[in-house]
Amino acid sequence: MLRRTSACALAAAAAAALSLAGGLPAASASTTTAPADAAPAAEAATTITYNADQATEYEAEIAAGVQVWNDSVANVQIEEAAPGQRAEITIIATDGWPQATLGPVRPGGSARVEMGSQAVDEGHDVTRIAAHELGHSLGLPDIKPGPCSSLMSGSTAGTSCTNAVPNSAERSRVEQNYGTGALGQVPAAGTMVVDGP
Numbered sequence: 523m524l525r526r527t528s529a530c531a532l533a534a535a536a537a538a539a540l541s542l543a544g545g546l547p548a549a550s551a552s553t554t555t556a557p558a559d560a561a562p563a564a565e566a567a568t569t570i571t572y573n574a575d576q577a578t579e580y581e582a583e584i585a586a587g588v589q590v591w592n593d594s595v596a597n598v599q600i601e602e603a604a605p606g607q608r609a610e611i612t613i614i615a616t617d618g619w620p621q622a623t624l625g626p627v628r629p630g631g632s633a634r635v636e637m638g639s640q641a642v643d644e645g646h647d648v649t650r651i652a653a654h655e656l657g658h659s660l661g662l663p664d665i666k667p668g669p670c671s672s673l674m675s676g677s678t679a680g681t682s683c684t685n686a687v688p689n690s691a692e693r694s695r696v697e698q699n700y701g702t703g704a705l706g707q708v709p710a711a712g713t714m715v716v717d718g719p
């Protein structure tokens with residue numbers, strides 16, 4: 523009983539201290555608002571997951587393509603889904619032409635990327651194919667024909683083109699697609715974009 527009382531007394535003292543502390547910080551509110559002001563820059567990126575279990579032969583190139591995007595933009599990041607976890611982007615290997623669902627795919631959404639061997643057999647760079655198709659998932663349309671410096675120019679840049687990095691316009695469009703502006707609210711197009719001849 524005594525113990526209980528003293529515990530109560532301690533609690534009351536603690537509450538009083540908290541209440542005192544609660545009154546004072548109002549004056550030092552500026553110290554707490556500083557991080558809040560800085561928050562937009564450190565805004566949490568949208569995270570999209572992928573599963574490439576059905577494209578194991580392209581595992582390294584897909585991982586490289588994902589890394590390119592993660593290094594190129596801040597508003598969205600792509601992570602491999604944990605085993606058993608549902609993925610927004612399902613990547614599979616096919617015998618056809620590469621193709622992908624036009625996004626921007628959002629958390630809980632669904633997009634498909636097909637790593638078609640026809641383009642690989644023609645000699646197109648596999649990491650560029652992976653990054654290009656992921657670009658579709660992030661809401662970028664094809665920009666064809668175009669130069670090698672453009673990721674979304676795809677096969678029109680020729681088989682000698684190994685650039686897998688989006689140019690500034692492409693990066694900026696993806697940032698907008700996952701930003702807080704109007705484009706950031708646009709639902710995924712959901713249509714398939716086929717990168718065939």
Ligand SMILES: [Zn+2]
Nearest residue numbers: 664676715717
């Ligand atoms: Zn394409």
